[in-house]
Each structure stands twice: as structure tokens, then as C-alpha cells.
Amino acid sequence: MKKYQLGEFEEYVLLTVGVLHGDAYGVSIKEEIEKRLKRKVSIGALQSALRRMEEKGFIVSELGETTKARGGKRKRYFKITAFGKKALDYNMQTRMELYKEIQNVALQYKLC
Amino acid sequence: MSNNKPLYSPPTLGSQLLRWFCKDRLLEEIEGDLLEYYQIEREAKPKWKANLLYWFHLFHFLRPFALKKIGQNSNIIIMYRSYFKFAWRGMMRHKMQTSFHLLGLVLAFTVCGLIYLHLKFETSYDSHHKDADDIYRIAWMNENPQTRTPHPMAQALVSEFPEVVKAVTFSPIYGPGLTKDVILITHDASNVTHEITDGYFADTTFFDVFTYEPIYGNPKQALQNEWAVVLSESTAKRFFGDEDPVGQRLSFNGMVDLLEVAAVVKDAPKASHFRFNFMLSYVTLKSLPFNDPWLSWDDFGHFNYVKLSPGTNPEVVESKIPNWIPKYLNWSEDNIESLKAGEIGFKLQPIQDIHLHSNIRWELEPNGSYSYLIIYGVSALFILLISIINFVNLNTARAAQRLKEVGVKKTLGAFRSQIFTQFSIEALVTTFLALILSVFVMNWLETPFNNLVNGSIAIENLWQTETVTFMVLTAIFTAIVSALYPSVYLNSFEAGSILRGLKLSKLGGSNLRNGLLGVQLVATVILISGSLTIRNQIQFLKDKDLGFDQDNLMVLTIVGQTYSQKIRTLKSELESISGIGETSMVSNVPGGQFNQHPLYMEENPQLRVDASEMFVDKDVASTLNLEIVEGRMLDDVFAADSAGTAFVLNETAVRELNVQDPVGKQLFWVNNEELVKGTVVGVVKDFHYNSLHVPIRPIIMMMNQNAYNHLIAKFDPNSLPQIIEQVEEKFTEIVPEVDFSYRFLDSQIEELYQEEARTFRLTVILSAISIFLACGGLLGVISIVIRQRVKEISIRKVLGASAKNILWLINLKHLLIAAIALLIAIPASVIFMRNWLSNFTYQAGISPLVYGVTSVGILMLIGLTISLISIKTIKANPANNLRSE
Numbered sequence: 002m003k004k005y006q007l008g009e010f011e012e013y014v015l016l017t018v019g020v021l022h023g024d025a026y027g028v029s030i031k032e033e034i035e036k037r038l039k040r041k042v043s044i045g046a047l048q049s050a051l052r053r054m055e056e057k058g059f060i061v062s063e064l065g066e067t068t069k070a071r072g073g074k075r076k077r078y079f080k081i082t083a084f085g086k087k088a089l090d091y092n093m094q095t096r097m098e099l100y101k102e103i104q105n106v107a108l109q110y111k112l113c
Numbered sequence: 114m115s116n117n118k119p120l121y122s123p124p125t126l127g128s129q130l131l132r133w134f135c136k137d138r139l140l141e142e143i144e145g146d147l148l149e150y151y152q153i154e155r156e157a158k159p160k161w162k163a164n165l166l167y168w169f170h171l172f173h174f175l176r177p178f179a180l181k182k183i184g185q186n187s188n189i190i191i192m193y194r195s196y197f198k199f200a201w202r203g204m205m206r207h208k209m210q211t212s213f214h215l216l217g218l219v220l221a222f223t224v225c226g227l228i229y230l231h232l233k234f235e236t237s238y239d240s241h242h243k244d245a246d247d248i249y250r251i252a253w254m255n256e257n258p259q260t261r262t263p264h265p266m267a268q269a270l271v272s273e274f275p276e277v278v279k280a281v282t283f284s285p286i287y288g289p290g291l292t293k294d295v296i297l298i299t300h301d302a303s304n305v306t307h308e309i310t311d312g313y314f315a316d317t318t319f320f321d322v323f324t325y326e327p328i329y330g331n332p333k334q335a336l337q338n339e340w341a342v343v344l345s346e347s348t349a350k351r352f353f354g355d356e357d358p359v360g361q362r363l364s365f366n367g368m369v370d371l372l373e374v375a376a377v378v379k380d381a382p383k384a385s386h387f388r389f390n391f392m393l394s395y396v397t398l399k400s401l402p403f404n405d406p407w408l409s410w411d412d413f414g415h416f417n418y419v420k421l422s423p424g425t426n427p428e429v430v431e432s433k434i435p436n437w438i439p440k441y442l443n444w445s446e447d448n449i450e451s452l453k454a455g456e457i458g459f460k461l462q463p464i465q466d467i468h469l470h471s472n473i474r475w476e477l478e479p480n481g482s483y484s485y486l487i488i489y490g491v492s493a494l495f496i497l498l499i500s501i502i503n504f505v506n507l508n509t510a511r512a513a514q515r516l517k518e519v520g521v522k523k524t525l526g527a528f529r530s531q532i533f534t535q536f537s538i539e540a541l542v543t544t545f546l547a548l549i550l551s552v553f554v555m556n557w558l559e560t561p562f563n564n565l566v567n568g569s570i571a572i573e574n575l576w577q578t579e580t581v582t583f584m585v586l587t588a589i590f591t592a593i594v595s596a597l598y599p600s601v602y603l604n605s606f607e608a609g610s611i612l613r614g615l616k617l618s619k620l621g622g623s624n625l626r627n628g629l630l631g632v633q634l635v636a637t638v639i640l641i642s643g644s645l646t647i648r649n650q651i652q653f654l655k656d657k658d659l660g661f662d663q664d665n666l667m668v669l670t671i672v673g674q675t676y677s678q679k680i681r682t683l684k685s686e687l688e689s690i691s692g693i694g695e696t697s698m699v700s701n702v703p704g705g706q707f708n709q710h711p712l713y714m715e716e717n718p719q720l721r722v723d724a725s726e727m728f729v730d731k732d733v734a735s736t737l738n739l740e741i742v743e744g745r746m747l748d749d750v751f752a753a754d755s756a757g758t759a760f761v762l763n764e765t766a767v768r769e770l771n772v773q774d775p776v777g778k779q780l781f782w783v784n785n786e787e788l789v790k791g792t793v794v795g796v797v798k799d800f801h802y803n804s805l806h807v808p809i810r811p812i813i814m815m816m817n818q819n820a821y822n823h824l825i826a827k828f829d830p831n832s833l834p835q836i837i838e839q840v841e842e843k844f845t846e847i848v849p850e851v852d853f854s855y856r857f858l859d860s861q862i863e864e865l866y867q868e869e870a871r872t873f874r875l876t877v878i879l880s881a882i883s884i885f886l887a888c889g890g891l892l893g894v895i896s897i898v899i900r901q902r903v904k905e906i907s908i909r910k911v912l913g914a915s916a917k918n919i920l921w922l923i924n925l926k927h928l929l930i931a932a933i934a935l936l937i938a939i940p941a942s943v944i945f946m947r948n949w950l951s952n953f954t955y956q957a958g959i960s961p962l963v964y965g966v967t968s969v970g971i972l973m974l975i976g977l978t979i980s981l982i983s984i985k986t987i988k989a990n991p992a993n994n995l996r997s998e
Contacts, residue, residue: 027142027145027149028153043173043174044143044146044150044170045172045173045174048143048146048174049176052139052178053178070152072144075142
């Protein structure tokens with residue numbers, strides 16, 4: 002369904018936002034994804050994914066406190082919304098359904 | 114991360130950039146993220162790496178979602194955007210007018226661009242040589258100036274003049290009658306033979322003066338060796354393909370393995386006033402046991418070039434020569450006197466000026482002509498002017514239609530400057546669009562244009578800073594000028610009065626428009642009358658009686674002394690073909706280059722006259738139909754004639770030698786200090802053996818069995834195909850080693866006026882464009898004017914004016930403008946064309962008919978244009994026009 006559409010990277014970001022509940026902002030999300038997925042994430046790519054999902058309504062954001070390390074700039078914390086959760090569920094579910102449909106034969110790697 | 118540590122600061126330029134481009138809403142957060150992340154990276158990595166990463170992330174962040182929307186909060190940008198929108202809508206609404214604007218501007222920009230490139234190419238000759246500004250050719254200026262000077266002069270100048278740094282003397286390998294000799298070069302190892310022209314003898318210093326890029330071997334050293342030959346790249350390719358030929362041996366005119374290839378250099382670029390295919394050293398020539406006066410001070414038969422020390426004024430060297438050179442020249446007191454008096458003398462011609470400014474005897478290759486380039490340039494500027502004026506005129510005429518628009522804008526608070534900006538931008542959009550389109554058109558017309566003017570322009574040369582700047586400036590200038598008037602004029606009204614219903618009773622700016630129209634017509638008239646005059650001159654040259662027959666004559670050319678016997682066999686064979694009339698063997702064909710030497714009568718040895726020479730056989734007079742006025746023509750039944758001691762002169766030679774009854778008198782012919790004494794046996798009527806650019810000069814004709822290069826044959830034009838077939842058969846039978854080719858004498862002579870013919874074709878095209886543009890512009894303006902005057906015309910009709918009256922009313926003013934334009938243009942054109950005609954010795958003169966035709970044509974065209982566009986309005990029922998309000 003179109004309204005739950007999530008890109009692969011968006012899905013990871015959305016999941017990470019959920020994982021980091023309460024502490025999800027730019028740098029922390031980036032580090033978390035890099036740690037778990039062992040892949041480099043550019044701030045630009047991350048930000049554009051966050052913006053996109055915010056527009057779709059999967060996440061909301063609010064400005065938080067400032068720390069010295071940020072030169073007096075406030076953080077923007079992201080939180081997953083109920084709609085976001087629904088999208089995640091939908092994605093997971095369709096994926097699992099598809100996975101289960103695969104016949105065993107297709108996964109047996111013998112010489113043909 | 115410790116909180117006490119000072120912060121590392123990231124590249125300031127980066128954060129600055131971010132502040133410029135990033136949306137305000139996102140800025141704080143992203144700046145924070147980047148900074149925080151930067152701190153982490155700086156802990157772990159060297160500074161440059163962290164900086165690099167900072168930049169990387171920053172640029173990755175600058176995606177469309179993060180960028181400030183242009184003009185999201187800027188009035189100015191919104192305004193500009195609306196200007197473009199307005200410009201576009203305006204263009205779309207008046208499609209006819211827009212396309213005419215574009216067509217005119219594209220035509221003008223294209224013509225200007227192409228001609229600019231052509232002029233640039235023509236003026237770039239020989240600039241590829243290193244220190245080209247300091248290289249000069251020494252020319253000999255007497256009453257008939259020439260390019261050739263004595264061989265020892267170059268090196269004498271180097272050793273005795275401190276200003277002369279390097280010098281070289283060289284000479285093309287000439288055959289009899291000063292034709293560039295064709296040499297048979299054979300590479301025996303692979304048995305490849307080619308006929309090669311443009312062979313040169315040169316000093317060892319040739320490559321010190323001229324810049325050629327070596328490909329194989331060392332060209333500078335190569336010229337120091339006997340029998341060494343330097344090949345041009347294209348010649349080397351003909352024999353050896355892509356292999357390194359250094360060390361290979363070549364045969365020279367059948368002399369086996371005479372030459373050794375010592376070096377290969379890149380061919381001279383096309384913008385070069387001479388080029389060689391192979392080059393031998395004078396060292397080779399001097400090693401032969403031969404004491405040719407050709408290499409002495411007495412023979413003005415070599416090309417001398419000097420390179421002066423940087424920045425030397427050539428006149429300084431020039432002025433020293435007359436006092437220096439007499440010690441070498443074995444001249445009479447009189448001659449030395451006139452040399453010192455400056456009546457005759459040596460001149461240093463800057464090498465880069467040779468192509469356009471030097472057109473004296475024995476140029477190495479046909480040069481260009483400056484006067485034609487001026488014609489090209491002026492015509493192009495005229496077209497540009499006409500087109501700019503069209504654009505300006507149509508824009509001013511249209512301004513009145515936009516009165517309401519300006520009124521509304523002003524009410525809503527537009528400044529005067531904003532009105533101006535809007536008009537400018539609208540014009541700029543059109544001019545730049547035209548500029549871009551014209552580049553495409555230029556690309557498309559590159560080859561046709563090159564064919565037309567025999568040029569070799571390349572459109573990619575357009576992409577140079579100065580050219581691009583020039584074109585962009587022209588476009589901007591055109592746009593601003595066309596915007597200036599409407600905006601000043603429309604700004605002069607108060608917004609309130611415009612909206613209250615101010616009607617422009619008259620279209621503003623008619624004075625300006627009429628003035629510009631006049632200028633346009635002046636340019637058009639000059640172009641048209643100029644091309645008509647050029648046409649007259651060409652026709653005149655074609656029709657002029659040359660003093661000999663040029664029609665139905667075929668020329669077969671076999672250059673090279675090795676063929677002198679064969680050309681005789683060929684002659685007798687050809688005479689047996691039916692349809693071939695008289696045939697004659699000659700050394701030079703009328704219209705070609707001639708060698709020359711001095712003559713003097715035995716009775717008056719003081720009076721020496723330089724005369725061209727032509728070696729002929731007994732049939733020349735009957736073949737060319739030369740008229741004998743005294744004595745007889747040469748004939749080999751007389752022993753003296755075939756021995757070459759009987760001469761025939763032309764009338765000019767007799768006149769200049771100042772001799773009465775020359776027939777039977779003794780004459781000396783000074784052929785390279787070898788004095789030939791003979792008897793004058795006849796005098797022929799003057800004939801134009803040179804092009805009509807120069808007057809008839811003395812010529813001497815004699816027999817010389819070894820000097821015939823051409824066979825001229827009269828043919829019957831009715832059976833030409835069969836004749837050519839038979840001639841080719843005989844030719845290949847007798848001279849199988851030479852490819853058969855033939856030319857017609859009349860077309861060869863016509864080639865002398867190629868430049869005129871080309872200029873004519875170009876000016877005809879440009880005149881047509883100018884008429885088209887001028888009439889189109891007039892049409893546009895009148896159609897707007899008429900619309901403004903519909904009511905007036907209707908009332909006149911109601912009151913009883915006839916269509917004829919009204920047509921006169923509308924036409925009269927413009928016909929008056931045209932008349933004034935003619936009054937200005939005709940004298941200007943007469944002066945200009947007189948100047949051009951002075952290049953010719955034989956001038957058609959300026960025909961009043963040309964100006965009559967031009968004037969009547971222009972007036973009729975204007976009347977026709979105006980009548981055509983206004984007739985509809987005039988014929989319309991006045992009631993309909995008056996009823997609408």
C-alpha cells in the first residue's frame with residue numbers, strides 16, 4: 002500500500018529512531034546505524050530521510066537542550082508516531098508473509 | 114568526550130556556506146550535528162581528514178530539501194522571476210514579431226560571427242613563428258616591386274648589423290619561365306615515385322628564423338649536410354607512411370639515391386604565406402663545381418628573411434641599407450644615386466603583414482587582399498546595424514501598446530528603474546536567445562561559408578574570451594538600447610493619467626525611429642550599390658579585350674626539363690587529331706607568373722628595361738591570335754630564331770626602350786649576367802599577359818627548345834568530348850609517367866578574378882539580407898503605426914479622401930526619409946567604391962546607372978511595402994472602424 006511506503010534506508014532509520022527512544026537525534030542515529038549495520042552514513046542522507054519521513058508523518062520532532070559540544074546549537078529529537086509504527090508493522094508483516102511463501106525447494110542449493 | 118576541552122572549530126567557509134544556502138528552519142540543528150560530529154572525528158583523525166569529512170557531510174546535506182527556496186523571502190528575486198515570465202508571455206503573444214526579431218538578430222549575429230572568424234584567420238598568418246613580431250622579409254622596391262633579393266644579403270646583414278640576429282635566404286626550385294618546378298622523387302627501395310612541387314633550397318639557418326615542429330631527426334643539423342633533405346610530414350607520409358624515414362635515400366629526377374632524408378618536420382599551418390614539401394640546403398648546391406651568378410650579389414632571385422633583436426624598429430635597419438649595400442653592388446652611379454635618394458630601395462616587410470598587405474611580384478603563394486577583408490567587415494557591421502535598428506525600432510513602436518501595463522505597475526508601486534529593468538530583461542531574453550541560436554546556425558553554415566569565401570574558419574575558435582565577450586556585449590548593448598527609449602518614454606507619464614484613459618494620440622519616438630530608419634537605408638544602399646559596382650567591374654574584366662584569344666584553347670602542362678622532347682612529340686601528334694586547330698608550345702601561359710630580366714638596345718646601353726620573358730615556338734601568334742604590328746613572328750626556319758638570338762617585343766617594351774623602328778636592331782638580353790645578343794625581328798601589339806590588376810609591362814619572346822612547359826591547343830568546341838578522349842590517349846601514350854590533366858585558358862584567366870567573384874557573391878548575399886531586414890523592419894513599424902491611425906484614416910475617408918490620397922499621405926514621409934538616406938549614401942558609396950576600384954589598373958568606372966537602379970529600387974520597394982501593409986486598413990469600411998469605441 003502506497004501510504005505505508007518505506008525505503009530500505011528509511012526503514013533502518015525509523016527502526017533506529019524507535020530503538021533510541023528519547024535520545025534519537027542526528028549524530029546518535031548516525032552512530033547507532035553505523036555501529037549496528039557496519040555501514041557509513043552521511044549526515045546529508047540521514048537528514049533527508051528523516052525529513053521525508055517527517056513529511057509522511059512517520060515521525061515527529063522537537064527541539065531539545067543544547068550541549069557544549071554543539072557550540073550552543075540545540076538538538077532536534079525524533080520520536081516515532083503511531084502512524085510510523087503502523088507503517089513499520091505493515092512492512093514487517095508483508096515481508097514475513099513473502100518470506101513464508103517461499104517454497105523450501107527454492108532455498109535448497111544443490112547442483113541442478 | 115570531556116566537557117572542559119575547548120571546541121575544535123570546523124572550516125569557517127563551510128559553516129558560512131551552510132548559512133547561505135540552508136533553510137533557516139534546518140540550520141540550527143544541522144550546524145549542531147555537523148559540529149558535534151566534527152569534534153568526534155577530530156579526536157580520532159588528523160585535522161585534514163576531519164576537515165575533508167566535514168566538507169563531505171556538508172555537501173551531502175545540501176540537497177534540494179535543505180536548500181533555501183530561491184526568493185522565498187526576497188522581493189527582488191520574485192520581481193526578476195516575474196520579469197522573465199512577462200518576457201516569455203510577451204514573446205509568445207506576438208509570435209510573428211518575436212520570430213522576426215529572432216530571425217533578424219540570428220542572421221546578423223551569424224554573419225558577424227562568421228566574418229569575424231574569417232577576418233581573424235586571415236590576420237593570423239605567420240603568427241605561429243616564434244618571435245613573429247621581429248621577422249621581416251626583405252623586398253626590393255622599384256617601379257615594379259618584387260619579393261626577391263640577392264642571396265648573400267642575408268648573411269652579410271647578420272655579420273655587419275648588430276640589430277639583425279638571424280637571417281635566412283631561400284628559394285623555391287624554379288623551372289623554366291619561373292614556374293615552380295615539379296621534381297620526380299623516387300624511393301627506390303620501395304619503388305614509389307611521386308611528382309613533388311614546392312621544393313626549396315635554403316640556408317642552414319632556416320629553422321633558426323622559422324618555427325617548425327620537428328617530427329624525426331634534427332632539422333637544424335640536417336641542413337648543414339650535403340645531399341640531406343628535410344621533408345614535410347605530408348610528403349614523408351606519401352613515401353614512408355608512418356615509419357621514421359631518417360637515413361632513407363631518395364632519387365631526384367632520376368638521379369639514383371641522390372638524397373638522404375635527414376629530418377621530417379610538421380607541415381606549416383594553413384595560415385602560412387608559404388609551405389615547402391622538401392628542402393635541400395644551399396650547402397648541397399655550393400658543393401657542386403658550379404659558379405652560378407644566381408648565388409651572387411647581382412641576381413635578385415632569392416627570398417631573404419631576417420630576425421631582428423626584439424623590439425628593433427625595422428626602419429632603422431632599412432635606413433642604413435642604402436649606404437651600406439653599394440660596396441657589394443656593381444651598379445652604375447645613377448642607380449646608386451637613386452638608391453640613396455630613396456627612389457628605389459630595400460624594405461623590410463613584417464612577416465605577419467605579408468599575407469594581407471604584400472602583393473608584389475613573385476609572391477610564394479597567392480596572398481589575400483586587405484581591401485576585400487574591409488569590404489567583408491564593413492558589410493557585416495552594416496547587417497548588424499540594420500538588425501539592431503530593427504529591434505530597437507520595433508520595440509519603441511510597440512511601447513505604446515504597453516501603456517496600460519506600465520500604468521498598472523506604477524500604481525502598484527513600481528519604481529522607474531523597475532520599469533526599465535523589465536524592458537531590458539525582455540530585450541535581453543530575445544537577444545541572448547538569438548545569440549545561442551546563431552551559434553547553432555554558424556555551426557551549420559561553417560562549410561558553406563568556407564566554400565564561399567575560400568576560408569578555413571573553424572567554429573570552435575569562437576570559444577575564446579575576447580570573442581565571447583564581444584558577442585555578449587553586443588547582445589547586451591542591443592538589448593539596453595532597445596529598452597532605453599520605451600522605458601524613458603513610458604515613464605514620463607503619470608500613472609494616474611494613464612489609467613484615467615490617456616490615449617496616445619501619436620506614437621512616441623517617431624523622430625528617433627525615422628532617424629534610425631534613415632541610417633538603415635544608408636547602410637542598405639551602400640551595400641547594394643557596392644555589390645552592383647563589384648559586379649560591373651567583374652563583367653568589365655571579363656569582357657575586356659585582352660589582345661589575344663582566350664576562348665576554345667586547351668592547356669596541357671608538363672613541367673620539367675626532362676620532358677622537353679616529349680612535349681614536341683605531343684604537339685605534332687595532337688595536330689593530327691581532327692578538331693584540333695593551331696597548337697603552340699610556350700614556357701608561360703597568359704595569366705600566370707613570368708620571370709624577368711633586363712634588356713637594353715645596343716644603340717642605348719644606358720637605358721635598361723626589365724622585361725618579362727616568354728619562350729615560344731613559331732605558332733604562338735596564330736594560336737593566341739596575337740597581332741603583329743611590325744616585322745614578323747619567330748620561325749625556326751631562321752637559324753638565329755631557333756638559336757634564341759632573335760627577339761619579338763611588345764609595344765610597351767619598344768616604348769620603354771625608347772627606340773624608333775626596332776626591327777633589325779640589336780638588343781641585349783641580360784640573363785643572369787649571361788649576355789644574349791640578338792636581333793629584334795618583330796613587334797606584337799600589347800596583350801594582357803598578366804591579370805588586369807596591373808598594367809601591361811614589357812615582354813620579350815624568343816625560342817628555347819628546352820623551356821616549354823605548356824602546350825596550348827585550339828579546339829573545335831562542337832566536338833570537345835571526342836577531342837579530349839583522343840588527346841588523353843595520345844598524352845598517356847607519349848608521357849605515361851604524368852597523369853593526364855588539361856585546363857581551359859579562359860577559365861584559367863577567370864581564376865585571376867576569383868577574389869572579386871567571391872566578394873561579389875558574398876556582397877550579393879549580404880545585400881539581400883540587408884534588404885530583407887530593412888523591409889521587414891519597415892513593415893513591422895508601419896503595421897503598428899497604421900493601427901494607431903485607423904481612426905484618422907477612417908475620418909479622412911468619410912470626409913471624402915480617396916484611397917490614393919491616403920496612400921500618398923502614409924508613403925510620403927518614408928519616401929522622403931529614403932530620399933535623404935540616398936543623398937547621404939550615394940556620395941559615401943562613391944567614395945568607398947572609388948577607393949576599391951583603385952586596386953585595379955583597368956577600372957569599369959562608377960556607373961550612374963548603378964545608383965539610378967539602386968535609388969529607384971529602394972524607393973519602389975519602400976512604397977510597395979508600405980502600400981501593401983496599409984491597403985487593408987484603407988480599403989476597410991470606415992464606418993466599422995469609427996463605430997467601435
